[in-house]
Amino acid sequence: xxxxxxxxxxxxxxxxxxxxxxxxxxxxxxxxxxxxxxxxxxxxxxxxxxxxxxxxxxxxxxxxxxxxxxxxxxxxxxxxxxxxxxxxxxxxxxxxxxxxxxxxxxxxxxxxxxxxxxxxxxxxxxxxxxxxxxxxxxxxxxxxxxxxxxxxxxxxxxxxxxxxxxxxxxxxxxxxxxxxxxxxxxxxxxxxxxxxxxxxxxxxxxxxxxxxxxxxxxxxxxxxxxxxxxxxxxxxxxxxxxxxxxxxxxxxxxxxxxxxxxxxxxxxxxxxxxxxxxxxxxxxxxxxxxxxxxxxxxxxxxxxxxxxxxxxxxxxxxxxxxxxxxxxxxxxxxxxxxxxxxxxxxxxx
Amino acid sequence: xxxxxxxxxxxxxxxxxxxxxxxxxxxxxxxxxxxxxxxxxxxxxxxxxxxxxxxxxxxxxxxxxxxxxxxxxxxxxxxxxxxxxxxxxxxxxxxxxxxxxxxxxxxxxxxxxxxxxxxxxxxxxxxxxxxxxxxxxxxxxxxxxxxxxxxxxxxxxxxxxxxxxxxxxxxxxxxxxxxxxxxxxxxxxxxxxxxxxxxxxxxxxxxxxxxxxxxxxxxxxxxxxxxxxxxxxxxxxxxxxxxxxxxxxxxxxxxxxxxxxxxxxxxxxxxxxxxxxxxxxxxxxxxxxxxxxxxxxxxxxxxxxxxxxxxxxxxxxxxxxxxxxxxxxxxxxxxxxxxxxxxxxxxxxxxxxxxxxxxxxxxxxxxxxxxxxxxxxxxxxxxxxxxxxxxxxxxxxxxxxxxxxxxxxxxxxxxxxxxxxxxxxxxxxxxxxxxxxxxxxxxxxxxxxxxxxxxxxxxxxxxxxxxxxxxxxxxxxxxxxxxxxxxxxxxxxxx
Numbered sequence: 033x034x035x036x037x038x039x040x041x042x043x044x045x046x047x048x049x050x051x052x053x054x055x056x057x058x059x060x061x062x063x064x065x066x067x068x069x070x071x072x073x074x075x076x077x078x079x080x081x082x083x084x085x086x087x088x089x090x091x092x093x094x095x096x097x098x099x100x101x102x103x104x105x106x107x108x109x110x111x112x113x114x115x116x117x118x119x120x121x122x123x124x125x126x127x128x129x130x131x132x133x134x135x136x137x138x139x140x141x142x143x144x145x146x147x148x149x150x151x152x153x154x155x156x157x158x159x160x161x162x163x164x165x166x167x168x169x170x171x172x173x174x175x176x177x178x179x180x181x182x183x184x185x186x187x188x189x190x191x192x193x194x195x196x197x198x199x200x201x202x203x204x205x206x207x208x209x210x211x212x213x214x215x216x217x218x219x220x221x222x223x224x225x226x227x228x229x230x231x232x233x234x235x236x237x238x239x240x241x242x243x244x245x246x247x248x249x250x251x252x253x254x255x256x257x258x259x260x261x262x263x264x265x266x267x268x269x270x271x272x273x274x275x276x277x278x279x280x281x282x283x284x285x286x287x288x289x290x291x292x293x294x295x296x297x298x299x300x301x302x303x304x305x306x307x308x309x310x311x312x313x314x315x316x317x318x319x320x321x322x323x324x325x326x327x328x329x330x331x332x333x334x335x336x337x338x339x340x341x342x343x344x345x346x347x348x349x350x351x352x353x354x355x356x357x358x359x360x361x362x363x364x365x366x367x368x369x370x371x372x373x374x375x376x377x378x379x380x381x
Numbered sequence: 382x383x384x385x386x387x388x389x390x391x392x393x394x395x396x397x398x399x400x401x402x403x404x405x406x407x408x409x410x411x412x413x414x415x416x417x418x419x420x421x422x423x424x425x426x427x428x429x430x431x432x433x434x435x436x437x438x439x440x441x442x443x444x445x446x447x448x449x450x451x452x453x454x455x456x457x458x459x460x461x462x463x464x465x466x467x468x469x470x471x472x473x474x475x476x477x478x479x480x481x482x483x484x485x486x487x488x489x490x491x492x493x494x495x496x497x498x499x500x501x502x503x504x505x506x507x508x509x510x511x512x513x514x515x516x517x518x519x520x521x522x523x524x525x526x527x528x529x530x531x532x533x534x535x536x537x538x539x540x541x542x543x544x545x546x547x548x549x550x551x552x553x554x555x556x557x558x559x560x561x562x563x564x565x566x567x568x569x570x571x572x573x574x575x576x577x578x579x580x581x582x583x584x585x586x587x588x589x590x591x592x593x594x595x596x597x598x599x600x601x602x603x604x605x606x607x608x609x610x611x612x613x614x615x616x617x618x619x620x621x622x623x624x625x626x627x628x629x630x631x632x633x634x635x636x637x638x639x640x641x642x643x644x645x646x647x648x649x650x651x652x653x654x655x656x657x658x659x660x661x662x663x664x665x666x667x668x669x670x671x672x673x674x675x676x677x678x679x680x681x682x683x684x685x686x687x688x689x690x691x692x693x694x695x696x697x698x699x700x701x702x703x704x705x706x707x708x709x710x711x712x713x714x715x716x717x718x719x720x721x722x723x724x725x726x727x728x729x730x731x732x733x734x735x736x737x738x739x740x741x742x743x744x745x746x747x748x749x750x751x752x753x754x755x756x757x758x759x760x761x762x763x764x765x766x767x768x769x770x771x772x773x774x775x776x777x778x779x780x781x782x783x784x785x786x787x788x789x790x791x792x793x794x795x796x797x798x799x800x801x802x803x804x805x806x807x808x809x810x811x812x813x814x815x816x817x818x819x820x821x822x823x824x825x826x827x828x829x830x831x832x833x834x835x836x837x838x839x840x841x842x843x844x845x846x847x848x849x850x851x852x853x854x855x856x857x858x859x860x861x862x863x864x865x866x867x868x869x870x871x872x873x874x875x876x
Contacts, residue, residue, distance in 0.1 A: 249744050249745060249747075250740070250743045250745065251737055251743055251745055254729060258722050258729075258733060262718075262721070265721060266733070267681065268681055268713050269733045270702050271701070271702065271733070272702045
């Protein structure tokens with residue numbers, strides 16, 4: 033009865049808020065982000081000569097946040113597909129290292145560079161290495177997908193295995209070998225756009241836009257959600273569940289390879305032991321905070337972008353507040369748990 | 382010992398399942414409790430077993446009134462309830478299962494395996510049972526599992542044992558073994574309530590029978606004075622009128638023909654055919670294998686031997702995707718588990734099968750998706766507020782119509798409907814029957830799988846009755862009646 037009365041009384045701010053909270057899946061996520069941004073803005077302080085100098089600091093801070101999180105943001109987009117279809121992918125960090133290593137070996141300007149030895153240099157070399165990287169990432173994802181669908185392995189097990197394999201093999205072959213990445217390749221990430229290093233952010237925005245459309249408009253996207261919600265009913269509706277699942281992991285691999293190219297281009301080198309480690313958990317956290325259900329069937333691309341931003345802004349906030357680095361992971365944990373608790377409330381309302 | 386239940390009433394919400402039921406069983410007899418699905422047998426026994434409280438009425442043990450609040454109290458009073466799904470743990474030994482939850486311990490707190498094995502052996506000896514208490518339950522066949530459950534009940538001094546369809550998953554020799562055990566128990570003065578659908582078994586093993594129909598006890602007596610015919614008639618009732626809805630269907634060419642299909646597990650040697658414009662019913666009782674048969678045919682079940690012909694061509698469907706391409710639709714049983722996708726909208730649930738056909742370069746054509754679904758909503762008279770709402774907002778009947786809509790929009794030439802009116806109200810049921818008949822008039826070959834004989838009679842031109850994975854017989858046209866169907870479904874033959 034209370035609820036019905038509230039609905040007829042929209043001028044009551046609290047009931048409007050409650051209604052939105054319980055009826056819009058992304059409302060609480062958006063609210064959390066806004067609160068986070070307000071706190072972050074306060075933490076940045078207003079101790080500046082003019083509004084102009086405050087704003088440029090604030091803006092610069094934002095660009096840094098977005099750029100630093102574009103790599104994980106792109107991976108989280110793919111992870112949304114994986115998780116919404118009821119799966120999980122622990123191998124994203126290792127795939128990133130493997131693909132990154134191959135890219136560097138290809139474009140290496142030192143004596144070991146593969147393309148150089150084939151007589152290919154400059155822009156063609158860069159284009160070829162990008163294409164190879166994308167194909168490789170997609171194939172590695174496809175392989176994981178086949179292990180899960182043909183081999184009937186639980187996704188957790190299959191990707192736990194490939195996680196170990198990909199990184200270990202990469203480390204073995206890359207020991208004592210430091211490829212030199214040509215300056216032109218670095219332009220992929222560091223080309224100046226309006227006086228700013230915006231390229232990584234642009235890639236992230238494009239990827240998010242494309243995947244949003246794939247998610248909402250295509251047969252593939254809708255079937256992925258259907259599988260996560262009720263795999264049996266989806267199969268009985270004539271959907272080739274194995275094929276869709278394999279494609280989901282291939283898409284994940286493709287996005288990881290984009291992220292790998294971006295990382296190589298930004299840093300120009302790669303630490304094979306540590307690069308990308310923890311990415312799987314960061315991506316999963318972003319997806320979960322963005323409201324996607326671990327058991328599949330529920331979630332969205334927009335949510336994942338918001339989730340990535342929440343974690344990113346929180347990191348920035350902790351940084352601004354001078355919280356000791358070791359404590360920051362704890363806050364991430366709190367955010368993940370808190371987000372899921374909030375979403376539980378929504379579902380029960 | 383004698384257990385008497387008197388004047389038991391029980392309702393779930395507005396649905397009264399037991400109406401003034403009285404029932405008694407004494408030590409040293411086997412009493413069959415019979416009735417169709419939903420007649421109230423399980424509810425009555427759940428009350429006796431302490432699983433459910435009655436709304437009113439009383440239970441007396443040897444003349445003393447008792448109240449059971451939970452299964453433990455009932456068991457303590459000497460009533461053992463062996464459920465259809467056995468409560469054994471496969472990964473433990475027999476003796477460990479016998480003592481689960483009340484393990485014997487040594488003084489130091491460790492388990493006393495020796496004493497548990499000994500006591501188990503004693504019970505087995507008393508029953509003349511050659512079974513090693515140390516054997517793993519996993520390695521036992523289904524009948525011995527059943528027997529271990531019985532032995533467990535006896536070990537706890539049960540003098541009345543309720544067995545809920547104990548033979549439904551057993552083979553014939555296994556059934557005989559369980560029956561021997563039951564006879565031995567009768568000799569020892571134990572009373573047994575035997576719930577079953579299989580009238581032949583009832584005639585074979587039981588002393589008395591009690592029949593529930595629509596929550597009322599309609600017949601009781603001594604088995605030696607009745608025939609399976611009589612029992613089948615009591616279960617169905619004389620007074621149920623079933624108007625057949627069938628019309629003169631113009632049947633055309635053969636759409637589906639099956640020859641000697643066997644999967645060596647759920648169905649054996651099945652041959653049949655169905656023509657365009659025909660409504661073929663397939664019926665039987667729990668465990669008859671009809672769902673497994675048709676899931677195998679559409680590529681969603683087990684592998685099979687034998688040959689399927691679709692419109693004259695030999696085919697073997699390997700996936701549901703292929704089935705859709707052939708023009709075969711399958712509306713599954715258990716809508717909640719197999720039919721609806723609960724996180725998706727009404728529109729998406731009603732169009733998922735046709736997405737690939739509606740798509741250009743992978744993009745779903747939303748305009749056509751909406752138009753096609755709107756046509757189905759009108760055609761099937763689906764009542765909904767907004768088609769973007771979640772499917773779970775609809776009533777059972779409307780949900781079922783949406784599931785039906787997704788198949789109708791593929792324009793199937795063969796439509797298989799498994800329990801199409803499960804969990805829908807009476808009005809929606811009639812509407813679904815009308816839809817089925819309209820489809821047949823349009824030239825679709827329709828197969829209706831149902832355990833409700835009345836439903837089969839109402840909509841089908843003819844019906845095949847399955848028993849334990851085999852075709853037991855066929856009934857058709859004017860001569861279809863519940864009595865014959867029930868006889869065939871319980872393993873008897875027509876004259």
